[in-house]
Amino acid sequence: MDYLISCRDLGKSFPGCRALNGINLELPRGRIIGLLGPNGSGKSTFLKLCNGLLTPDRGELLVCGYRPGVESKKHVSYLPERSYLNDWMTVEQMIGFFKDFYEDFEEARAYDMLARLAVDPAKRMKTMSKGTKEKVQLILVMSRRAQLYLLDEPIGGVDPAARDFILSTIITNYNPEGSVVISTHLIADVENILDDVIFINNGSIILCDSVENIRAKQDKSVDMLFREVFRC
Amino acid sequence: MAWNLQSDRPIYAQLVEQLRRMIVTGVYPAGSRLPAVRELAVEAAVNPNTMQRALVRLEEEGLLYTQRTSGRYVTEDHEKIMEAKEAMASELIGCFIDEMMRLGYTREQTIQLLEKKEVK
Amino acid sequence: MLRKLIKYEFQATARYFLPMYLLLLVFAGLTHLLISVSFSVNDTLRTFMVEIPSAVMSFAYVAGLVGVSVITVLLIVARFYKNLLGNEGYLSFTLPVTPMQHVWGKLIPALVWGIAGCAVMILSIVILAMDANTLPYFAKIFGSLGEAMVREAPHSWVLFFLLLLLLVSSFLHAYLEIYAAIVVGCQVKKARILAGFGTYVGFSMVEQLIASIAITALVLFPDFPKNYLGLLQYMQTAKDAAYIVIESMVGCLILFNVIFGTTYYFIIWQLLKKRLNLE
Numbered sequence: 001m002d003y004l005i006s007c008r009d010l011g012k013s014f015p016g017c018r019a020l021n022g023i024n025l026e027l028p029r030g031r032i033i034g035l036l037g038p039n040g041s042g043k044s045t046f047l048k049l050c051n052g053l054l055t056p057d058r059g060e061l062l063v064c065g066y067r068p069g070v071e072s073k074k075h076v077s078y079l080p081e082r083s084y085l086n087d088w089m090t091v092e093q094m095i096g097f098f099k100d101f102y103e104d105f106e107e108a109r110a111y112d113m114l115a116r117l118a119v120d121p122a123k124r125m126k127t128m129s130k131g132t133k134e135k136v137q138l139i140l141v142m143s144r145r146a147q148l149y150l151l152d153e154p155i156g157g158v159d160p161a162a163r164d165f166i167l168s169t170i171i172t173n174y175n176p177e178g179s180v181v182i183s184t185h186l187i188a189d190v191e192n193i194l195d196d197v198i199f200i201n202n203g204s205i206i207l208c209d210s211v212e213n214i215r216a217k218q219d220k221s222v223d224m225l226f227r228e229v230f231r232c
Numbered sequence: 233m234a235w236n237l238q239s240d241r242p243i244y245a246q247l248v249e250q251l252r253r254m255i256v257t258g259v260y261p262a263g264s265r266l267p268a269v270r271e272l273a274v275e276a277a278v279n280p281n282t283m284q285r286a287l288v289r290l291e292e293e294g295l296l297y298t299q300r301t302s303g304r305y306v307t308e309d310h311e312k313i314m315e316a317k318e319a320m321a322s323e324l325i326g327c328f329i330d331e332m333m334r335l336g337y338t339r340e341q342t343i344q345l346l347e348k349k350e351v352k
Numbered sequence: 353m354l355r356k357l358i359k360y361e362f363q364a365t366a367r368y369f370l371p372m373y374l375l376l377l378v379f380a381g382l383t384h385l386l387i388s389v390s391f392s393v394n395d396t397l398r399t400f401m402v403e404i405p406s407a408v409m410s411f412a413y414v415a416g417l418v419g420v421s422v423i424t425v426l427l428i429v430a431r432f433y434k435n436l437l438g439n440e441g442y443l444s445f446t447l448p449v450t451p452m453q454h455v456w457g458k459l460i461p462a463l464v465w466g467i468a469g470c471a472v473m474i475l476s477i478v479i480l481a482m483d484a485n486t487l488p489y490f491a492k493i494f495g496s497l498g499e500a501m502v503r504e505a506p507h508s509w510v511l512f513f514l515l516l517l518l519l520v521s522s523f524l525h526a527y528l529e530i531y532a533a534i535v536v537g538c539q540v541k542k543a544r545i546l547a548g549f550g551t552y553v554g555f556s557m558v559e560q561l562i563a564s565i566a567i568t569a570l571v572l573f574p575d576f577p578k579n580y581l582g583l584l585q586y587m588q589t590a591k592d593a594a595y596i597v598i599e600s601m602v603g604c605l606i607l608f609n610v611i612f613g614t615t616y617y618f619i620i621w622q623l624l625k626k627r628l629n630l631e
Binding site: 014015048052053054055069071073076078080082083084085086088097 | 364367439440441442443446447450541626628630
Binding site: 176193195 | 241276281
């Protein structure tokens with residue numbers, strides 16, 4: 001299990017659109033990786049494939065050494081771009097739920113983060129604002145000692161204070177033996193915390209390098225490079 | 233101490249510079265213990281691996297040392313810190329003189345101007 | 353893991369089912385009360401005052417009976433669709449659980465609620481009808497039923513278990529048909545609910561077609577029923593023969609449920625395994 005994700009010629013189409021176009025990729029351990037691309041470039045599709053929420057049309061995909069399934073899901077912590085929590089459950093109940101199903105869930109850490117956010121664990125999800133819900137979801141996801149964290153647009157549409165909270169929560173809590181993949185189109189906001197970046201466009205990977213390499217070689221930030229590459 | 237990172241240079245190099253500055257200005261005094269890598273990374277909002285590399289670089293320079301069990305410390309060797317400080321000063325002065333010469337001032341004129349300048 | 357899934361499914365559904373059952377029983381009790389009061393008053397005005405509410409209440413009770421069945425089906429559809437194939441599916445399908453464990457995790461609680469619903473409806477009828485006058489009749493009915501069970505053993509027990517099996521298999525068959533229709537409906541991108549509904553109608557039509565073909569085949573090829581009836585001649589008494597006929601009819605219905613239930617199970621399994629595509 002050298003690579004947390006390895007895929008060969010991975011392809012996925014939807015009726016009327018090719019979402020992923022034969023992707024080859026290997027993601028090592030101990031890295032924070034940015035999956036960067038404009039909207040509709042295939043970022044979410046890739047993450048959903050890794051979680052077994054979509055089934056690939058062709059190619060091979062191994063996550064933590066397994067095809068997406070029960071074994072891989074034990075080791076992957078996924079934050080989707082939407083709210084997936086039951087409205088009627090309290091935060092406490094959600095924590096119980098995660099603890100029940102994920103062996104690597106660390107309850108104490110979750111409560112600790114909630115306290116720092118001043119969220120009352122007895123509160124029901126439906127009484128919370130959208131922003132708070134998103135943060136609670138992130139807390140649940142980051143409270144696991146997972147091998148791989150797949151975070152889909154964790155900072156999409158949040159205010160700068162919330163963004164700082166989210167980024168510091170990620171840095172503070174991820175398992176250093178594992179890796180984090182952050183998909184986003186807001187590169188400037190995340191580039192300082194990334195080891196590596198993957199540029200994806202129209203379902204193909206067009207660049208895969210470390211942030212420091214890009215800055216050293218090109219004398220510009222990843223954000224600027226991104227704007228050049230994806231200029232309309 | 234706020235971290236101030238520019239977007240067009242490698243983050244690693246900027247972290248090395250800013251950490252060195254913090255050591256020579258006494259934000260982290262000689263012999264004091266540094267926060268853990270993750271804490272520093274969160275504070276600077278950077279990748280922990282990059283912060284780690286920067287700290288290792290400063291260890292190689294002799295400004296930091298690691299005690300296996302208890303963490304990372306600033307060196308107690310004051311001379312070493314002074315050396316680093318002087319190196320920074322000399323680099324700064326070098327840049328300054330270069331700029332002044334580019335403006336057409338001679339070395340002597342520059343020194344005169346410097347002496348006239350009131351320090352607030 | 354299945355145990356945990358079932359636990360959470362009960363947690364999520366009990367908050368609808370239990371109040372609903374309670375409400376039906378309260379309706380039955382109120383109806384009973386109003387009807388018995390309306391019988392006992394003579395005064396025209398008071399009759400008027402009591403009769404209208406009792407009529408309204410009776411109507412509400414009947415609506416409640418229908419409502420419980422309809423809402424049960426709706427809840428079972430909604431839970432499956434929302435929790436597995438809607439937004440909540442993003443959590444459900446990232447749990448370290450196989451797709452079919454999810455299906456069982458929905459199916460078993462649904463079965464329990466279905467049977468509980470039947471029981472509550474029967475109980476509500478008992479509440480409605482039971483009073484000092486009718487109590488002896490109830491006692492008599494249950495008493496003679498018990499006697500008959502003992503007298504007719506072991507046939508009575510075989511029949512009892514066959515009917516129980518029929519109940520369970522009918523529920524499983526019905527739910528699996530609904531689930532399969534939902535999963536098939538989700539294969540299209542738009543108008544999923546409509547597609548699911550269409551699939552359900554399609555499934556039902558296919559079932560009826562196959563059932564009528566089977567019956568026609570029995571008529572066209574009378575060897576089997578003839579041999580079967582010939583077998584009955586060897587039965588010692590006419591009663592034994594009658595039991596055999598009833599038991600084999602129930603058995604056929606169970607077989608029907610098992611065959612179609614298994615088919616739907618297979619459809620759900622293959623689609624969730626090979627073509628799960630959440631949007």
